[in-house]
Amino acid sequence: MQFHQEENGLKAELLTYTSLEGIEKNFPDLPWRNYLPHLSYTFAVEKISRACSHQLVRHRVASFSQQSQRYITIKNLDKKVVTPPTIGENEGFNNLIEQASDAYQRLVDQGAPKEDARFVLPNAAETSLLMTMDGASLMHFLGLRTCNRAQWEIRSLADSMLEQLREGEPRVFNNAGPYCYQLNYCPEGRFTCGKMDEAVERYSV
Incomplete structure (x- = not known):
């Protein structure tokens, strides 16, 4: 896949992933959600802020390799x-x-x-990283980070990732999106954005 370019400049590319079909051949007849912990997805992410990367690494069930400010001279x-x-x-x-x-x-x-x-250096400084998540962690990430209440930059990143995941593995990720879309109710309680119908329509396939 080619880089997906967002208006704010960030780039995310789905580099590799484990095929659901490949696992199903060896272990058929299980619900697709049972396979999620055994699926792996690796993204190259560029031109996000350090503020955004700090949010990303809070998703601890993931592997990250981030551009170092310790060894690389920051120019311009x-x-x-x-x-x-x-x-x-x-x-x-x-x-x-x-x-x-x-x-x-x-x-x-x-x-x-x-x-x-x-x-x-400020939190606004750009950074790049590699990120790998299993399918279950990725569904959770998308549930949180495509939500209207998510910070704008990480939501833009999550939307870009989801678009590519739906192209590559639609059987799984057509079910992904904010938790209100995944669950058919908003789990945010009193913190709800109040726009569930709009969000569900946006992510519906």
């Missing part, structure tokens, strides 16, 4: 940040990013180790 930070849509071309935000970039470069030029100079 002002061109490699993720800007929230609510901020846009805000002069104050842009000035702070520029100041952080200048401070980082000065520290490196003065001999500070990159692992120490990175302390001035």
Whole structure:
């Protein structure tokens, strides 16, 4: 599959996955959900913010390999940040990013180790990573992160991943989406977004 490009610039590519059909040949007649823990999916993710990657690694039943700020010199930070849509071309935000970039470069030029100079880098700094999840963990991830209440960047990432998963393994992932879509009720209780019908319609196949 080719990279899926989102409006905010992030890229996610489904690199490899375990075929449901392959497992079914050896162990037929089980409900498809029984196979989920034995299915594996690996994504290459690019141009997400460090803030987004911090949310990703909270999904502990997954494996991550993230670009290091300890060994890689960060150049042109002002061109490699993720800007929230609510901020846009805000002069104050842009000035702070520029100041952080200048401070980082000065520290490196003065001999500070990159692992120490990175302390001035913002959560907006772009990063890349590899991520592998089993099918059950991925369904849980999608249930949480495609929800209207999820933070906008990780929701955009989850939507991009889901689009590719539905292309590659529709029998499984046509059932995936926010938990209100998966369960046919909203489990958020008093924190519900109140837009379940809209969400279910959006993710319906």
